[in-house]
Amino acid sequence: MKELTDKIIKFRDERKWEQFQSTKDLLIGLSIEVAELQEIFLWNKENDSVNVEEVKHELADIFIFLVYISEKYKIDLEKAVEEKIEIHKLHYPVKKSKGKNTKYNKLNDDKND
Numbered sequence: 001m002k003e004l005t006d007k008i009i010k011f012r013d014e015r016k017w018e019q020f021q022s023t024k025d026l027l028i029g030l031s032i033e034v035a036e037l038q039e040i041f042l043w044n045k046e047n048d049s050v051n052v053e054e055v056k057h058e059l060a061d062i063f064i065f066l067v068y069i070s071e072k073y074k075i076d077l078e079k080a081v082e083e084k085i086e087i088h089k090l091h092y093p094v095k096k097s098k099g100k101n102t103k104y105n106k107l108n109d110d111k112n113d
């Protein structure tokens, strides 16, 4: 992960693009990349085929923006994801959440336990 994020930052720094990367612009860029990913699926039915190459490239664009935002705030994105998985494990114990799409704060209200 570190090698990959270093490569992304190096790519940016070689081009002196950090000067254009305000938080606002990074967030707008991230939103645009998410919209580009959504556009691939727009009007598709659930079983319609998609161009996986396009999906792959948009996911990569999204990841690159996440790396830029993380780097700006000195957040270790890999650690952040690991922390979040642990939080999710607490919120969604397998016993209560398996096969359910109920939000964690409503899991205890589920009468089908």
Ligand SMILES: [Mg+2]
Residues within 6 Å of the ligand: 033, 036, 057, 058, 061
């Ligand atoms: Mg894109």
